[in-house]
Amino acid sequence: MSNKTDTHGHGDIGCLAAIEAFYAYLDGELSDPQAIEDFEHHMSHCRSCFSRAEVEKLLNERMRGSATSKASEDLRDRVRRLMDEF
């Protein structure tokens, strides 16, 4: 695993720095434009990190898709009755 944590002429942050930023990037929470550029640059030429990112995106989709729990009508009625008393 590359242990570069700052640029060395090729402008690559290395795998460890990429992993540090990984989930924030995938969750759309990386706000620094330079950090985004550095991360995307690394993804463009590191097969392992790119593969991992693709899998994590898939896992994100699967988790988001699991938000299928529906409150029952009984619960909704119970809460409505509660709110009627406010």
Place this chain on the structure above:
Amino acid sequence: MTANEDIKTFFSREIEENMDALYGTALRLAGTGADAEDLVAETVSKAWSAIGTLQDRQRFRPWIFRILHNCFISAYRREAVRPRQSAYEEEDDGGVVALLNAQPDDFLVWWANPERQFFNNMLGSAIMAAIDGLPDAFRTTIILVNVEGLTYDEAAEALGIPPGTVRSRMKRGRTMLQKALWEQARDAGIAPLQKTAGIRHEQ
């Protein structure tokens, strides 16, 4: 329409719109449908009592999730049940190197080149079971962000922690989740075999 009716109308509408998300999160936290319904009802009641603390109506979602989480934590105290702790102290964020050094080599080899098909085939219930097995701090954060779609900022407000802690929990929690999924597959005899020894990354 009086100011009080306006607040009540707003509150009722927001509760209706967020009911499924509140129930889904309560279910993941409390474990059973009955307990989840009680948790939601308690949350709504407490939230109405505390409506004066809602400073910005645009922030209703993280505000109500914070109340839900606080109600859940209070339930722990009432039942004298200790939350599941993590082996990783949150304050001691030794970074990715420390986190990876603590993992078994088999997992690291697999994690370096995970197979997409493996995740495609994995049942949603297996993924949620893996999430449910995480220490509480990480489980709750992943549920709020990755299942219910809160931003890191909203999750931070809901959990009463700094945004940096949310980011740290996501990093650690997701790595733990990957390991839990790998262990599930390994124990079931379906973990993909790795031909390469060690982790290979582009230089």
